Amino acid sequence: xxxxxxxxxxxxxxxxxxxxxxxxxxxxxxxxxxxxxxxxxxxxxxxxxxxxxxxxxxxxxxxxxxxxxxxxxxxxxxxxxxxxxxxxxxxxxxxxxxxxxxxxxxxxxxxxxxxxxxxxxxxx
Numbered sequence: 001x002x003x004x005x006x007x008x009x010x011x012x013x014x015x016x017x018x019x020x021x022x023x024x025x026x027x028x029x030x031x032x033x034x035x036x037x038x039x040x041x042x043x044x045x046x047x048x049x050x051x052x053x054x055x056x057x058x059x060x061x062x063x064x065x066x067x068x069x070x071x072x073x074x075x076x077x078x079x080x081x082x083x084x085x086x087x088x089x090x091x092x093x094x095x096x097x098x099x100x101x102x103x104x105x106x107x108x109x110x111x112x113x114x115x116x117x118x119x120x121x122x123x124x
Contacts, residue, residue: 001026004063005116008072009123018081020060023088027053028111031104038100045099052091053104065109069116 007014035051057065063076096102 001062001066001112001115002119004066005070005119006123008066008070008074009116009119011073013077014063014066014072014074015077015079016059016063017079017085018059019078020063020076021058021087022081022085023056023058023090024062025053025056025090026062026108026111027051027104028106028114031106034105035096035100035102038102042100049095049099050091050093051096051102052093053108054090054093055108056088056090057108062108065112066116069109069112 004014006012031053032051039045039047039049039051060076066072067074067076093103
């Protein structure tokens with residue numbers, strides 16, 4: 001995500017490896033910290049437990065969203081997919097919901113806007 005943001009803010013080409021159909025799940029830092037804190041505060045449950053966001057987004061849709069939110073004129077370029085790149089990443093947070101009463105609250109767009117605001121301050 002940070003690579004896409006920096007590339008977009010600099011109006012450099014946004015690099016996607018493969019066709020962009022592979023999916024990822026993005027969890028905003030405040031949600032992750034909340035989940036970790038809830039885990040640390042539980043004395044009757046030691047885990048392990050998955051924390052993350054179960055909502056998947058394709059890499060291509062993420063790149064397009066970064067372009068939209070930044071207002072960038074960057075083009076998307078496609079490069080060969082590395083052999084070890086997984087097609088899907090999606091955490092199963094059922095245990096976190098059950099044992100910690102936790103699930104992420106920050107939607108991808110909201111987290112992306114906050115992250116882009118941060119990167120605007122540090123990218124020249």
